[in-house]
Amino acid sequence: MEPITIYTGRMAVMDRKNVDTDQIIPKQFLKRIERSGFGQYLFYNWRYDEQGNERPDFELNQPENKGTSILLAGENFGCGSSREHAPWSLLDFGFPIVIAPSFADIFKSNCMKNGMLPIALTEAEVDYLMTAAAGGKYELSVDLPNQKVSGQDGFETHFDIHPYWKKMLVNGWDEISITLQYDEKITEYENSKQRLSI
Amino acid sequence: MGKSIIEKIWDRHIVSEEQDKPDLLYVDLHYIHEVTSPQAFEGIRMKGRSVRRPERTFATMDHNVPTVNRYFIQDEIAKKQLDALAANCQEFGIHLADLTSSEQGIVHVIGPELGLTQPGMTIVCGDSHTSTHGAFGSIAFGIGTSEVEHVLATQTIWQTKPKTLKLEVNGELGYGVTSKDVILYVISRFGVDFGTGHIIEYCGEVFRNMSMEERMTVCNMSIEGGARAGLVSPDDTTYSYMKGRKYAPESSEFDRCVEEWSQLASDVDAVYDREIVLDGSEIPPMVSWGTNPGMATGVDGFVPSITDGVMDSRELGRALEYMGLNEGMAITDIPVQHVFIGSCTNSRIEDLRKAAAVLSGQHVHPGVRAMVVPGSQSVKKQAEEEGLDVLFKAAGFEWRESGCSMCLSMNPDVVPAGEHCASTSNRNFEGRQGAGARTHLVSPAMAATAALYGRFVDIRKNERIAELVR
Ligand code: SF4
Numbered sequence: 133m134e135p136i137t138i139y140t141g142r143m144a145v146m147d148r149k150n151v152d153t154d155q156i157i158p159k160q161f162l163k164r165i166e167r168s169g170f171g172q173y174l175f176y177n178w179r180y181d182e183q184g185n186e187r188p189d190f191e192l193n194q195p196e197n198k199g200t201s202i203l204l205a206g207e208n209f210g211c212g213s214s215r216e217h218a219p220w221s222l223l224d225f226g227f228p229i230v231i232a233p234s235f236a237d238i239f240k241s242n243c244m245k246n247g248m249l250p251i252a253l254t255e256a257e258v259d260y261l262m263t264a265a266a267g268g269k270y271e272l273s274v275d276l277p278n279q280k281v282s283g284q285d286g287f288e289t290h291f292d293i294h295p296y297w298k299k300m301l302v303n304g305w306d307e308i309s310i311t312l313q314y315d316e317k318i319t320e321y322e323n324s325k326q327r328l329s330i
Numbered sequence: 331m332g333k334s335i336i337e338k339i340w341d342r343h344i345v346s347e348e349q350d351k352p353d354l355l356y357v358d359l360h361y362i363h364e365v366t367s368p369q370a371f372e373g374i375r376m377k378g379r380s381v382r383r384p385e386r387t388f389a390t391m392d393h394n395v396p397t398v399n400r401y402f403i404q405d406e407i408a409k410k411q412l413d414a415l416a417a418n419c420q421e422f423g424i425h426l427a428d429l430t431s432s433e434q435g436i437v438h439v440i441g442p443e444l445g446l447t448q449p450g451m452t453i454v455c456g457d458s459h460t461s462t463h464g465a466f467g468s469i470a471f472g473i474g475t476s477e478v479e480h481v482l483a484t485q486t487i488w489q490t491k492p493k494t495l496k497l498e499v500n501g502e503l504g505y506g507v508t509s510k511d512v513i514l515y516v517i518s519r520f521g522v523d524f525g526t527g528h529i530i531e532y533c534g535e536v537f538r539n540m541s542m543e544e545r546m547t548v549c550n551m552s553i554e555g556g557a558r559a560g561l562v563s564p565d566d567t568t569y570s571y572m573k574g575r576k577y578a579p580e581s582s583e584f585d586r587c588v589e590e591w592s593q594l595a596s597d598v599d600a601v602y603d604r605e606i607v608l609d610g611s612e613i614p615p616m617v618s619w620g621t622n623p624g625m626a627t628g629v630d631g632f633v634p635s636i637t638d639g640v641m642d643s644r645e646l647g648r649a650l651e652y653m654g655l656n657e658g659m660a661i662t663d664i665p666v667q668h669v670f671i672g673s674c675t676n677s678r679i680e681d682l683r684k685a686a687a688v689l690s691g692q693h694v695h696p697g698v699r700a701m702v703v704p705g706s707q708s709v710k711k712q713a714e715e716e717g718l719d720v721l722f723k724a725a726g727f728e729w730r731e732s733g734c735s736m737c738l739s740m741n742p743d744v745v746p747a748g749e750h751c752a753s754t755s756n757r758n759f760e761g762r763q764g765a766g767a768r769t770h771l772v773s774p775a776m777a778a779t780a781a782l783y784g785r786f787v788d789i790r791k792n793e794r795i796a797e798l799v800r
């Protein structure tokens with residue numbers, strides 16, 4: 133996985149609450165058995181009409197949002213299905229960072245397992261950034277080691293992240309190889325009395 | 331200070347506990363299906379890793395499978411995914427309930443009915459409705475594909491301890507009000523994210539009095555309230571449901587297990603991070619009108635108006651536009667063209683019996699296409715033994731093979747754009763049942779009644795049906 137440390141990019145504003153993973157990647161694209169190539173299907177039913185033409189009023193189709201790499205959205209982003217195809221499609225499309233007032237639990241953890249950074253800011257901060265980002269010129273910097281988000285107009289704020297995840301993301305580590313170092317402990321647990329008889 | 335069942339199960343599964351790290355938890359049981367597992371197996375193969383405990387993973391085919399002519403899968407990509415699951419299970423020695431198996435069905439239906447799901451377990455699956463298994467007093471939650479790979483390789487998972495939420499519903503439910511209505515009511519009242527970061531324990535008379543099928547319906551939809559897991563402390567209802575099931579402990583062993591399981595129930599002085607108390611008699615039969623499960627109201631209610639100020643006006647506007655509904659219209663004026671009885675929420679034998687009772691001797695409205703998709707081959711067989719299939723067919727319902735079907739319409743079962751479907755499933759997100767499809771979440775009895783009338787009907791006010799559900 134690519135390590136994330138300091139990242140600067142322009143933001144796409146998606147001022148919608150409760151964006152569910154069925155919208156992020158509709159079910160007709162879940163039949164693939166690969167991990168890659170999902171970006172083309174991101175928000176498919178919102179991006180394209182029945183004939184496959186771009187819907188001009190959808191946020192990501194607007195000219196100022198082309199080439200943006202940070203997605204700014206409303207609360208409870210990523211709710212619903214556990215499909216990891218959702219973060220895969222966001223990342224493949226070009227959004228390694230999503231900022232929202234809150235995220236659904238499974239989505240959040242799925243992001244971090246793929247080297248993506250979901251950042252929860254307060255609603256007021258997200259509102260501020262949404263206004264600032266309008267027009268598509270505003271650049272935001274994310275500094276993961278210092279847990280800071282800052283803008284060119286002096287906007288600056290701190291965000292929380294579990295120290296475990298910070299370490300994983302900053303180093304781009306693969307979780308399984310770390311857990312495999314616990315092999316003995318797992319065996320010990322498997323043989324212990326602490327377990328129920330199952 | 332006492333402990334809740336959540337803490338008891340959690341503590342017993344800690345493999346490693348360190349400062350500044352989530353806990354490393356042991357996973358007792360891992361369910362997999364064809365959609366969220368192929369990339370996990372691919373990862374295992376690419377890195378030359380092995381599956382640590384293949385006997386602790388159980389696989390089924392459910393999301394993609396056709397519900398007619400199931401052996402002739404026309405969708406090439408779906409077939410490739412099913413074949414990939416079969417090949418992966420073969421390669422890594424994992425038990426698979428494939429399309430030819432009498433064990434096949436929706437993963438959250440077969441686990442409990444086979445006796446695999448047991449109290450006190452930690453259970454995961456690459457599927458958000460894994461919360462269903464909490465009905466047995468286990469901590470069961472949905473995971474992503476990277477985690478599926480992690481569990482295959484290590485039989486463990488890193489988890490930060492969630493907060494605990496006690497949701498107590500006391501009193502008695504009104505007639506015609508089912509477990510589906512209870513959970514829809516809770517979500518509509520507290521929102522689709524009220525449970526984020528929490529595990530819910532469902533307490534109080536209402537849940538105590540429920541059958542296992544009913545508890546599963548409630549726990550199933552915990553995720554629709556944002557909670558990753560929801561559970562009910564095990565009791566005699568749990569044990570009598572489990573006894574004699576295929577993979578449940580055998581007789582003498584079973585009694586010993588019951589003794590152990592009985593220790594799991596929350597202590598009376600357990601402390602929770604949050605508590606909610608409700609009166610069950612307030613809950614009406616529910617119908618969802620919008621594009622998430624929180625957008626629901628009583629069948630005797632109305633679609634909200636922008637001027638009510640109860641919701642963000644843009645969100646409401648978008649939902650109404652998608653659903654083709656007008657502000658302030660009566661729920662009973664919403665026309666229904668499709669009825670789907672199925673999904674891991676409501677496709678168990680009890681659900682089918684309740685729907686069948688309403689339909690007995692009646693015929694579906696001429697403008698309605700209705701379908702029953704039993705949750706598993708075993709539910710299907712039992713229903714056929716009871717003659718429910720004959721009754722459904724006589725009423726004009728299609729009787730299908732088991733699978734997820736129209737709950738997410740990955741197979742050919744789709745609701746056409748612009749049409750309304752009364753569905754016993756769990757999600758009414760845009761496009762869930764097909765592009766442009768308009769889903770209304772309801773209980774099996776409400777769905778069956780909507781099939782008869784071609785619109786929603788308050789089952790408490792219909793004399794014949796009220797008699798049946800009283
Ligand atoms: S029935 Fe629906 S919700 Fe349940 S597992 Fe299948 S697709 Fe998911």
